[in-house]
Amino acid sequence: MPRSTTSLRLLTSALAMSLGPAPAWAQSTPAPALSLELNAAQPSDKGCRLAFVVNNALGADLSKAAFEIALFNEAGVVDRLTVLDFKDLPAGKTKVTRFDLAGADCGKIGRVLINSATECVGTGVDPAACMRGLKTSTKTGIAFGV
Numbered sequence: 001m002p003r004s005t006t007s008l009r010l011l012t013s014a015l016a017m018s019l020g021p022a023p024a025w026a027q028s029t030p031a032p033a034l035s036l037e038l039n040a041a042q043p044s045d046k047g048c049r050l051a052f053v054v055n056n057a058l059g060a061d062l063s064k065a066a067f068e069i070a071l072f073n074e075a076g077v078v079d080r081l082t083v084l085d086f087k088d089l090p091a092g093k094t095k096v097t098r099f100d101l102a103g104a105d106c107g108k109i110g111r112v113l114i115n116s117a118t119e120c121v122g123t124g125v126d127p128a129a130c131m132r133g134l135k136t137s138t139k140t141g142i143a144f145g146v
Contacts, residue, residue: 032058033133034065034089036114038144039096041106048104050112052097056089058125058133065089065130066119071104072111079104083118111143 033055040051056062066085073079084099120130131146138144 030057031133032129033135034058034062034130035135035137036067036144037136038112038138038140038142041109041140041142043106044100046100047102048100048106048109050084050099050101052084052086052099053094054086054089054097055094056091058122058129059091060122060125061091062089062120062122062125062130064119064121065117067130068115068118070113070115071101071109072113073108074110076110079109081115085119109142113144114146 035053035055035057037053038050039053040049042049042051064085064087066083068081068083070081071079080101082101086095086097089095114131114134114136117127117130117134120127126132134146136145
């Protein structure tokens with residue numbers, strides 16, 4: 001192997017090792033987020049009880065957070081619009097909240113759609129932050145999202 005090729009390989013290897021992983025200060029921080037997980041849908045004596053796991057990683061306490069949701073039946077037709085009030089959501093905390101939807105049949109809910117944040121209030125919080133940072137997931141067979 002020619003000497004120049006060997007030198008070039010050694011130089012390239014040394015350069016690659018010197019770069020290493022990015023230092024902690026150069027790594028990007030996660031974007032502020034409000035995570036809503038539809039965790040359960042269970043029949044109740046009133047109708048259907050939806051349980052949500054909420055994590056506020058927006059970086060500020062929310063004194064009030066509420067969302068207008070649309071419930072779709074299994075045929076994809078809007079069954080109803082309602083507002084779910086999650087009340088206060090402390091920064092960095094996870095909270096479980098349940099809502100009883102009177103007259104709703106859990107087995108006939110095909111999809112839950114978040115239409116908008118009707119309330120997103122907190123000191124120094126942009127009212128649009130709840131929708132902008134919203135991340136949804138589900139542990140049920142019901143589609144859930146924005």
